[in-house]
Amino acid sequence: MDGPQTLAPIFARKGSYLFLAHLHPDGDVLGSMLGLGLALMGQGRRVTLAGPHPVPEPYRFLPGAQWIQQWKDASGSYDVTVLLDCPDPARTGGLLESVRERGTTVVNIDHHQDNRRFGDLNWVDLSASATGEMVYDLLQYFGWSLTPEIATTLYTALVTDTGSFRYSNASPKAFRIAAHLVAEGAAPARVAGELYEGRSREDLRLLGQLLQRIETSADGRVAWLVLPSELAGNQDLIEAEDFIAYPRSIRSVKVALLFRELQPGQVKVSLRGKGEVNVAKIAARFGGGGHPNAAGCTVALPMDAAKAALLDAVALALPPTA
Numbered sequence: 506m507d508g509p510q511t512l513a514p515i516f517a518r519k520g521s522y523l524f525l526a527h528l529h530p531d532g533d534v535l536g537s538m539l540g541l542g543l544a545l546m547g548q549g550r551r552v553t554l555a556g557p558h559p560v561p562e563p564y565r566f567l568p569g570a571q572w573i574q575q576w577k578d579a580s581g582s583y584d585v586t587v588l589l590d591c592p593d594p595a596r597t598g599g600l601l602e603s604v605r606e607r608g609t610t611v612v613n614i615d616h617h618q619d620n621r622r623f624g625d626l627n628w629v630d631l632s633a634s635a636t637g638e639m640v641y642d643l644l645q646y647f648g649w650s651l652t653p654e655i656a657t658t659l660y661t662a663l664v665t666d667t668g669s670f671r672y673s674n675a676s677p678k679a680f681r682i683a684a685h686l687v688a689e690g691a692a693p694a695r696v697a698g699e700l701y702e703g704r705s706r707e708d709l710r711l712l713g714q715l716l717q718r719i720e721t722s723a724d725g726r727v728a729w730l731v732l733p734s735e736l737a738g739n740q741d742l743i744e745a746e747d748f749i750a751y752p753r754s755i756r757s758v759k760v761a762l763l764f765r766e767l768q769p770g771q772v773k774v775s776l777r778g779k780g781e782v783n784v785a786k787i788a789a790r791f792g793g794g795g796h797p798n799a800a801g802c803t804v805a806l807p808m809d810a811a812k813a814a815l816l817d818a819v820a821l822a823l824p825p826t827a
């Protein structure tokens with residue numbers, strides 16, 4: 506399957522649609538599901554939006570975010586269930602499985618290289634900067650109009666997945682789409698304000714303390730930050746801050762890592778590269794995945810052991826210094 510045309514018969518149907526977000530939803534999954542969900546509502550379809558976790562505070566400004574339900578268990582049955590930006594169905598926290606048991610057609614639209622093709626229909630485009638870009642292509646293909654609300658959701662997906670158009674996936678196409686979305690009513694200053702200027706004074710002080718904890722390897726090519734377990738209660742801050750951007754921002758750094766203990770003996774690791782090392786390959790060796798320059802995994806080890814294992818793997822993956 507290689508484009509929106511293969512999805513045409515399914516979205517032409519007048520049935521009911523369920524959109525499922527993944528755990529810890531980010532700007533791309535939320536922007537994509539709202540963009541396509543609002544477009545389908547505009548076509549008179551019945552649309553339900555749900556996910557296993559609440560919408561994080563910085564994304565609550567998104568048009569339609571108030572309709573996203575937080576589900577412990579799936580309820581109801583739907584003709585079509587759409588997953589966006591979700592490479593692994595396990596990331597719906599069991600919701601997809603229970604919807605599937607009652608019979609539904611699963612549509613999987615994503616841009617991750619490790620997508621498991623779990624849908625009845627799969628459209629995976631590794632060249633897309635964000636899943637929001639694919640939703641844009643889909644809407645263009647159907648000739649569905651871009652309202653200012655839809656433009657805002659898709660623009661937010663692009664901004665967040667490209668790191669505000671700073672990462673290597675900020676392609677000419679991403680900029681062209683962004684220009685069109687802005688022309689149709691997405692407001693860059695407002696979106697940036699909502700995403701990046703929503704901190705409290707206390708959160709900024711806390712961030713300052715956390716930055717003191719950044720460590721680097723002797724050669725300066727690896728930097729990492731271990732989030733203290735006391736932070737676990739501050740989920741809003743965790744969702745709002747792109748903590749890994751700070752170790753990554755050091756000039757000499759080629760690979761940045763963020764470690765966070767989810768519970769004793771379980772550590773979530775995020776990895777970012779700058780082109781020298783494929784961090785998705787490292788994450789895959791620990792059961793995770795992602796993109797060549799942005800990946801993650803969850804390791805069943807105490808913090809010190811998890812840190813040692815990942816830092817060893819990164820050191821081995823780096824090219825020898827001249």
Ligand SMILES: [Mn+2]
Nearest residue numbers: 533590636666
């Ligand atoms: Mn994405």
